[in-house]
Amino acid sequence: MRPNEWDDIIVTVPDIFKLLQTLRASKKICSISFSPVTSRSSVATLALSLNNNLLEVYSIESTSTTKSSSIELQGHRSDVRSVTLSSDNTLLLSTSHNAVKIWNPSAGFCLRTIDSGYGLCGLFVPVNKYGGKDNKYVVVGTKGGTLEIIDVLNGTCIEVVDAHGGSVQSVAATADGFVTGSTDHDVKFWEYQTKQKPGQDSKHLTVSPVRNLRMNDDVLVVAVSPEVKYIAVALLDCTVKVFFMDSLKFFLSLYGHKLPVLCMDISSDGDLIVTGSADKNLKIWGLDFGDCHKSLFAHADRCFNALPKIMFYKSSYLPPPAST
Helix, strand or coil: CCHHHHHHCCCCHHHHCCCCCCCCCCCCEEEEEEECCCCCCCCEEEEEEECCCCEEEEEECCCCEEEEEEECCCCCCCCCCEEEECCCCCCEEEECCCEEEEEECCCCEEEEEEECCCEEEEEECCHHHHHCCCCCEEEEEECCCEEEEEECCCCEEEEEEECCCCCEEEEEECCCEEEEEECCCEEEEEEEEEEECCCCCCEEEEEEEEEEEECCCCEEEEEECCCCCEEEEEECCCCEEEEECCCCCEEEEECCCCCCEEEEEECCCCCEEEEEECCCEEEEEECCCCCEEEEEECCCCCCCCCCCCCCCCCCCCCCCCCCC
């Protein structure tokens, strides 16, 4: 070969490197660390950090790739948007941006992680409402406007219902179903039903809308009185509208908060309603005339219904405040 012929030779990547393995991680890779020092049976060791805060270590061999270890936590990888206890307090549901988790609240253990949409709210289906035993079903309202019906025992989403044109911000249980409030200005009333599984004799839970209440602004929170006499709707305009449940006729409007109400609850006798707002105040109102009985500066940060919320203690008028 003449000396000038070396100038015509083009060296490509395959001339130097050989593809050994293709590794596909469970989530998006943020960074990697490569170590050629390894055991005799392996070619190298590769450590990955993923965008869900997991660390995974893989053993690279000449014919295969094996996950040798991983470091992970039981909790969510992003903000927890809601938590809900089952009726018997044996299970806890938490929702986040891509999964719901079922917990043992006594021991603090995560029992099951189930893929879902961006869950903003949720509830356990009552055992006597097609739930069978062991709190079988949960309903999750998502940022995409859907309702996801999840079978807790099987760990699967059995149905996704197109519920709203905006995000489902809140859900409240009723005698035969539940109520949802959305940023599409609608409050919808739902009933539990059963649906035949395709090609099977068994049935599963589904939901169907039965009524609709149109509001003039985004709905942030809905609350139903224990005796199912009133429904309270918190709007983006900082007001709370109270309606009769049976006729959906307007009853009261609660004014006083400087910023939108983000959490609220009605007392067990239906006489009082407590509201928590982004203005950092709690207000206790009478449901007879809609007058404010008490205003409390609750926290240095806003009262929020993402993880914390306010609720009346059973047989008590005093709500425990919570803040972010």
